[in-house]
Each structure stands twice: as C-alpha cells, then as structure tokens.
Amino acid sequence: MRRKLVVANWKMHGDLAQNKVLFDAFRQRLDHLTSADIAVCVPYPYLFQAQQELQGSHIAWGAQNVAKHEVGAYTGEVSARMLKDFGASYVIVGHSERSTAYCESDENIAAKFVVARKSGITPVLCLGETLAERESGLCHQVIASQIDAVLKTVGAGVFAHAVVSYEPVWAIGTGLSATPGQAQQVHAFIRDRIAALDVHAAETVRILYGGSVNPLNASQLFVMPDIDGGLIGRCSLNANDFEEICRAACQ
Numbered sequence: 655m656r657r658k659l660v661v662a663n664w665k666m667h668g669d670l671a672q673n674k675v676l677f678d679a680f681r682q683r684l685d686h687l688t689s690a691d692i693a694v695c696v697p698y699p700y701l702f703q704a705q706q707e708l709q710g711s712h713i714a715w716g717a718q719n720v721a722k723h724e725v726g727a728y729t730g731e732v733s734a735r736m737l738k739d740f741g742a743s744y745v746i747v748g749h750s751e752r753s754t755a756y757c758e759s760d761e762n763i764a765a766k767f768v769v770a771r772k773s774g775i776t777p778v779l780c781l782g783e784t785l786a787e788r789e790s791g792l793c794h795q796v797i798a799s800q801i802d803a804v805l806k807t808v809g810a811g812v813f814a815h816a817v818v819s820y821e822p823v824w825a826i827g828t829g830l831s832a833t834p835g836q837a838q839q840v841h842a843f844i845r846d847r848i849a850a851l852d853v854h855a856a857e858t859v860r861i862l863y864g865g866s867v868n869p870l871n872a873s874q875l876f877v878m879p880d881i882d883g884g885l886i887g888r889c890s891l892n893a894n895d896f897e898e899i900c901r902a903a904c905q
C-alpha cells in the first residue's frame with residue numbers, strides 16, 4: 655500500500671512575511687495529519703526559511719528545479735548535492751511551466767531526475783500533454799516519450815520509491831481539472847509502462863495528479879487506485895484549501 659503524498663508547489667509566489675504566515679498555519683493545521691506525507695516546494699531564496707520554520711514537523715520541503723549536472727562551472731545553477739546538503743527532501747523536475755518557458759528537453763529533465771536520485775533527493779518528475787496533443791489523440795504517445803527519456807537513460811529501477819506527477823498542461827492554473835477517470839487512465843498507463851520493465855518500481859513509485867486540484871475535487875481524485883496524491887499550485891497558497899486537500903489524502 656503506497657502512502658499518499660501531497661506536495662505544495664508555491665511557484666514564484668511569496669515573500670518572507672507571507673511565507674511565515676503560511677508556514678505557521680501549515681504547522682498548526684497539518685502537523686497532526688500524519689497518515690499522509692506532505693511537502694512544500696518553495697523558491698530557492700526561501701529554502702532557508704522552510705528549513706527553519708518546518709524543522710521538527712512532519713512537513714518536508716524542497717525546491718522547484720535543480721541543475722542537470724552534478725558539479726562544475728554552471729553559473730546560476732543549484733546542484734542536487736547542494737539541496738541535499740541543505741536538508742531538502744524533494745525537488746520538482748520538468749514542470750511544464752519551465753519546460754515551455756526555457757525549452758527544456760525530455761533528456762534534460764531525465765538527467766535532472768537521475769542526478770536528484772543519485773544525491774538522495776526525491777525527484778517529482780512532471781509529465782503531461784497539452785490540450786492540442788490530447789485533442790489529437792496523442793496523450794499516451796507524449797507521456798510515453800517523456801517517461802521513456804528516463805527509462806532509456808537509466809532503466810526502470812530508479813522509479814522505485816520515486817515520485818511522478820501527471821500534470822496535463824491544460825489543467826494547470828485553469829480551474830479545469832482532469833476528471834478522476836481521465837487522470838486514472840493516464841496514471842495506470844504510466845504505472846504499466848514502468849511495470850513492463852520493473853514490477854517493484856511500478857508498485858512503489860507514487861504517481862501524483864496535478865492541475866487545478868481543489869478541496870472539492872481532491873477526494874474524488876485521490877480515491878482512484880493509481881492516484882497517490884497531488885501536486886498543488888494555487889490552492890497550496892491558501893492554508894484552508896491546502897488543509898482540506900491534505901485531509902482528503904488522509905482518508
């Protein structure tokens with residue numbers, strides 16, 4: 655049985671004062687929700703604040719991006735080893751807001767996933783199709799090529815106890831979530847693809863759903879057999895909403 659995981663993705667929101675209010679609220683409201691794992695991924699400058707404010711709680715924290723290289727002359731980059739050194743547990747890789755804006759290839763994203771795993775950070779690998787791809791019937795093909803970029807580079811074993819997040823691009827920030835049935839179908843497809851190579855990895859990888867998750871749809875999504883939690887954008891900036899979503903993951 656996989657434990658549910660809910661990850662807040664604050665994206666490029668917040669400042670020290672606003673974050674403090676949210677961290678305090680999270681500690682108060684979420685710390686006793688121990689039947690699911692909970693994490694908050696913050697912008698780099700606030701990792702220190704997350705480390706300070708969340709220490710001693712069961713709420714983990716992490717970053718939203720990582721360098722694909724282990725070490726070297728890469729100005730402006732932050733390595734997985736640095737994140738690990740600092741105490742981060744998670745890092746989001748391949749979010750579509752980055753892959754679109756910065757033209758990240760599937761291979762780059764796969765390299766980031768691998769380097770995070772090697773450093774002992776749990777990568778949250780984002781996969782997802784655009785609306786045009788879905789409407790052209792290419793959803794599975796797109797997801798397959800995104801996941802195969804990792805499978806081909808390093809095999810399926812790296813997915814054991816890792817985290818994948820299915821985030822249809824058309825559902826991110828639009829208020830238009832995938833239905834539980836649509837999401838379940840893609841989640842099962844992802845798990846089957848990994849299972850074809852490594853059954854243990856497929857059984858232990860947690861596959862989150864992301865894209866307009868809110869307190870009203872969270873329970874219906876999380877009850878699906880291959881949905882192991884959520885990656886939450888907008889509603890993770892509101893303590894009430896995020897608490898409700900975490901509660902749904904604890905049912």
Ligand SMILES: O=C(CO)COP(=O)(O)O
Nearest residue numbers: 663826827865866887888
């Ligand atoms: O991009 C997301 C999480 O990474 C989802 O964002 P929203 O929850 O705001 O749709």
